[in-house]
Amino acid sequence: MIKVAGRPESLQSKQFHYCPGCTHGIIHRLVAEVMDELGIREESIGVAPVGCSVLAYEYFNCDMHEAAHGRAPAVATGIKRVHPDKVVFTYQGDGDLASIGTAEIVHAAGRSEKITTIFVNNAIYGMTGGQMAPTTLIGQKATTSPYGRSVEAQGYPLKVSEMLATLTGAAYIARVSVHDPQHIRKAKAAIKKAFEYQIAGKGFTLVEVLSTCPTNWGLTPIEALKWLEENMLPYYPLGEYKTPEEVK
């Protein structure tokens, strides 16, 4: 018998603290599977954010660093410039990346830092109890938008992938989702490409992963996957927004 699925070596055996059914866990596993497949576990340095995935350094079985809220791309920049031969990635939520860390991610992409960002968009501040994020959908209820986000009061949700794809320094930008096994497979393929492009020195790479927060959305884990599919996909279309030009 051969094992065709299970815990990848790039993930510690420690159990996640995430809520039942939270897709942060799936995304962790995909990143770890990619590190295994590319054989880069011992060459990789990850930067953990502030947010529910603040303890990511306890879970990835590679070198890890913690960053202040939103500052992971700046920390990753420093690490990559000192260790240009290492594979450097950040793992960040939407509150971390699209709110307090907007400047850092935009300038890291603009400078074409050769890092990979895994951007987990669950349309909410999960860790702090469900406040509105810049990515919260119109009409979506949060503790700070109890009647639903309104355009008049809070404006429109940011489309980070579309925005970053306009920057010349961005080499690979894709948005994927993990709401069913088919999409999980595609999400992993995009993450793998991002790491490969980083290793090939193409420039800044980012994969936005649409994710659930059953706890703060007030849904069961199964309902949350359905909610993601029905509400997030129409506003946040999946696909590759930027790919590096093939070298001749």
Place this chain on the structure above:
Amino acid sequence: MPKVVFDEDRCKGCELCTTVCPKNIVVMSKKINAKGYHPATVDEMDKCIGCAFCANICPDTVIEVFKEEKK
């Protein structure tokens, strides 16, 4: 014959794995695990086709899937 193995005490009873099995053999157990959840399990293992969908969607790496080696 393919086989799935659940690390029961890791399971958080989220039920995501029960929704993706093409053979509908992943079910929630009546027993309670160390965390206090009803863990997922497979009743009719002989029906498993080893597609690994269940392991793929599990957020807590509870599930391992084994298959016969291809000749």
